Amino acid sequence: MRRRVLVAAGILCVLSLASGAGLAQAPFAGKTVTMLVGNPPGGGYDRLARVVARHLGRHLPGNPTVVVQNMPGAAGIVAANHLYHVARPDGLTLGLFNQNMVFGQLLQVEGLRVDMRKWQWVGSLTRETDVFVIRADLPYRHILDLRRADPPLAIGATGPGSGSYDFPLVLKAFLKLNVRIVSGYRGRSDIMLAIERKELDGVAGSWSSLVSFVRRGLVRPLVKTPSENPELKDVPSDVDLVSEPTAKAVLQLHAVPNRIGRPFVLPPGVPGELVRAYRQAFRSLADDPAFRQEAERLGFEVVYTPAEAVLRVVEEVLNSPPGVVRVFKSFFRFGE
Amino acid sequence: MVEAVLDGLLRVLQPDALLYMLLGVFIGFWVGILPGIGGVTTLALMLPFVYGMEPVQAFAFLLGMHSVVATTGDLTSILFGIPGEGLSAALVLDGHAMAKKGEAGRALGANLMSSLVGALVGAAALALAIPVVRPLVLSFGSPELFMLTVMGIAFIASLSGRGARGLARGAAAGALGLLLSAVGQDPQAGILRYTFGQLYLWGGIDLVPAVVGFFAIPEILDLMVRRSSIAASGPTGKLVGVWEGVKDCFRHLGLTLRCSVIGAFIGIMPGLGGGVAQWMSYGHAVQSAKTAEERERFGKGDVRGVLGPGAANNSKEGGALIPTVAFGVPGSSAMAVLLGGFFLTGLVPGPDMLTKHLPVTYSMVWTLALANVVTVALCFPLLPYLARLTTIRATRLAPFLLLLVFVGAYTANNSWGDIVVALLFGALGYAMLRFRWPRAPLVLGLVLGDLAERYLWISVARYGWDWLGRPGVVVLAGLTLAVLVYPFLQEWRERRATQLLHREVAHAD
Numbered sequence: 001m002r003r004r005v006l007v008a009a010g011i012l013c014v015l016s017l018a019s020g021a022g023l024a025q026a027p028f029a030g031k032t033v034t035m036l037v038g039n040p041p042g043g044g045y046d047r048l049a050r051v052v053a054r055h056l057g058r059h060l061p062g063n064p065t066v067v068v069q070n071m072p073g074a075a076g077i078v079a080a081n082h083l084y085h086v087a088r089p090d091g092l093t094l095g096l097f098n099q100n101m102v103f104g105q106l107l108q109v110e111g112l113r114v115d116m117r118k119w120q121w122v123g124s125l126t127r128e129t130d131v132f133v134i135r136a137d138l139p140y141r142h143i144l145d146l147r148r149a150d151p152p153l154a155i156g157a158t159g160p161g162s163g164s165y166d167f168p169l170v171l172k173a174f175l176k177l178n179v180r181i182v183s184g185y186r187g188r189s190d191i192m193l194a195i196e197r198k199e200l201d202g203v204a205g206s207w208s209s210l211v212s213f214v215r216r217g218l219v220r221p222l223v224k225t226p227s228e229n230p231e232l233k234d235v236p237s238d239v240d241l242v243s244e245p246t247a248k249a250v251l252q253l254h255a256v257p258n259r260i261g262r263p264f265v266l267p268p269g270v271p272g273e274l275v276r277a278y279r280q281a282f283r284s285l286a287d288d289p290a291f292r293q294e295a296e297r298l299g300f301e302v303v304y305t306p307a308e309a310v311l312r313v314v315e316e317v318l319n320s321p322p323g324v325v326r327v328f329k330s331f332f333r334f335g336e
Numbered sequence: 337m338v339e340a341v342l343d344g345l346l347r348v349l350q351p352d353a354l355l356y357m358l359l360g361v362f363i364g365f366w367v368g369i370l371p372g373i374g375g376v377t378t379l380a381l382m383l384p385f386v387y388g389m390e391p392v393q394a395f396a397f398l399l400g401m402h403s404v405v406a407t408t409g410d411l412t413s414i415l416f417g418i419p420g421e422g423l424s425a426a427l428v429l430d431g432h433a434m435a436k437k438g439e440a441g442r443a444l445g446a447n448l449m450s451s452l453v454g455a456l457v458g459a460a461a462l463a464l465a466i467p468v469v470r471p472l473v474l475s476f477g478s479p480e481l482f483m484l485t486v487m488g489i490a491f492i493a494s495l496s497g498r499g500a501r502g503l504a505r506g507a508a509a510g511a512l513g514l515l516l517s518a519v520g521q522d523p524q525a526g527i528l529r530y531t532f533g534q535l536y537l538w539g540g541i542d543l544v545p546a547v548v549g550f551f552a553i554p555e556i557l558d559l560m561v562r563r564s565s566i567a568a569s570g571p572t573g574k575l576v577g578v579w580e581g582v583k584d585c586f587r588h589l590g591l592t593l594r595c596s597v598i599g600a601f602i603g604i605m606p607g608l609g610g611g612v613a614q615w616m617s618y619g620h621a622v623q624s625a626k627t628a629e630e631r632e633r634f635g636k637g638d639v640r641g642v643l644g645p646g647a648a649n650n651s652k653e654g655g656a657l658i659p660t661v662a663f664g665v666p667g668s669s670a671m672a673v674l675l676g677g678f679f680l681t682g683l684v685p686g687p688d689m690l691t692k693h694l695p696v697t698y699s700m701v702w703t704l705a706l707a708n709v710v711t712v713a714l715c716f717p718l719l720p721y722l723a724r725l726t727t728i729r730a731t732r733l734a735p736f737l738l739l740l741v742f743v744g745a746y747t748a749n750n751s752w753g754d755i756v757v758a759l760l761f762g763a764l765g766y767a768m769l770r771f772r773w774p775r776a777p778l779v780l781g782l783v784l785g786d787l788a789e790r791y792l793w794i795s796v797a798r799y800g801w802d803w804l805g806r807p808g809v810v811v812l813a814g815l816t817l818a819v820l821v822y823p824f825l826q827e828w829r830e831r832r833a834t835q836l837l838h839r840e841v842a843h844a845d
Binding site for chain 2: 294
């Protein structure tokens, strides 16, 4: 009887050791990974999160299920704070936030309780470009023609802190364009409809959200932030259009998050091997043809940026010279 | 065009498209009834599955699901006073009052029938509007949208209750609603208003937990205080039947159709959003009362208060599809997700959908119509059982209801702040219920305030003062005046009629 108990105990020990070893090999087996998104369902970030979620499981050891959880609020700050301080650092929660959040830290926005440098960055799968477009039926062909625009063009925006407001504002100041910013629209869609109605003449935004309207012929891009996207090769880049060094630096600073793309992060405290597993998974996901096809259909430009590169970009922003930051602050705010 | 219509129908009737639609209906049925998982989130969840499907099948699935949620979401509003899908609060006012009188079956029947009528009108609107949709939507600019929100706010006058005191209270409640809508980051200068340093309030007060708490919590508290059951204030405790409700819909067919049209129209206007359609149609239903006394009955269980919002809730979805398909501009948040469906199936929303892919567009119309017919057919046998839920004792029901309320409030944004909001609004709603202050005007102010401010600002920034002279604005201003003045006119006419009657009687002596 005692022998049987000993044998059973021995077997249990071996099994637990084996499962322990197994755990190291397939840490995600049978688990569910939650992808926390700081934006509401339906928008660009959400769409990206869902397409990544659909394919990511296959590339993680153990093939977990990946689900998306939306936690909108304060332009992603709520979700970021949550992931940083509240979520368990067990590697089962991954975050996708507003790429501009690094500016939130630079501008010391109230309420942001996160140090962007301390995230364990996983990497980015897409790259963004911001463009400024005007209605295709307007006679202006080159961005500098807008200096002589008469009457001044009405550019639609959602509010200070969004790309639709800040980018035209800085373009107007640096390039001396004759445009007016009409702010208060509820979202990109309302602005596009107003453009159709000829209530507005132009808008600024990310290429992935405007591409379908450009392809349809409603609007024409006049200026972009630096990008290698072949579809935009004939469009001048904003940095090339200014010569004054501070202005150039400010525009370059503004374009920096686009090099991050839409970044995925893990909270500090997640064990190193899990972080490495994620980074490896993202690397292979970027080459996955099924994923690439679905993402490109949705208008995303799939370009893999490894974690180290993302962290370098973050450091670059946070180490900007104070003179540049001062001018930057006068144009750019952090908001929805 | 007729060939396109028929072609669309044939495509929907293909076995695989039909199957996907039924699957969507099944999923949507449960999503609407159970709180916690909203229609929009579910759409976003289901979206990736349509990758690779043919467009007709994909939309049969997505639209099948989506159109059903609007119908079944109404059920909890009526039965328990808990606003179902997001903002179907207008239904709670009379629908739940009817349930309390023991007429739950009748309310459910009326709602289901009017939902069907509304859905069919919405689908028809979509079909008929296709040739004229572009000029129609394009003629409504920010100034016209501003006037529409003002008109909505003017309905506060009708929803306010009788006499000078009623009107004063209604106006005060409306003003409070408008004030509360100002909380958050202002869209012109980015200034944070009334946020008291709370990150949660950056985006303003979220409507879903506010409305859910505002209507549901007072009802549940009331139920617990009374300690009987929901249907206890009915005359004999017996349940009046579902067929009575169906007949009601046809008795007031004119009203139902008019409210369907209102809902479809507001759905077409992409700038207005979900809550507006049902409140405007509720306001219109109230105004259709012939005397001031009849008006008083609203809020206490008048079936017309169920027919109006019930129809509008469904017709607005058909309407919302129009700008989505024709411009690629989503008419509602569900439509924003649906746009992803376009991209995934390789379609581009815009003029092409009205020309090259016209049969696909018409297949969507047919899906809307058919999915709703199927839902109604499925729901009807269930209604008597659902109605019996109102006879369950409060002590058993109330905890479950509270769970529904808080789960519904929390899962909208996965935020604790939402629960606090629901509680605070619940307290406010209970106080207003107790002291007989009308609650509808506050919600109207809350829903419309943000929109009104934005459009006013944009109109002035873009057009200076010229926008006041636009023909659309003038017409809408006239209508608004009519809406404002109507209740006073009614009362004045009644008083005169009574005076004349007294004089005749005096003469006769």
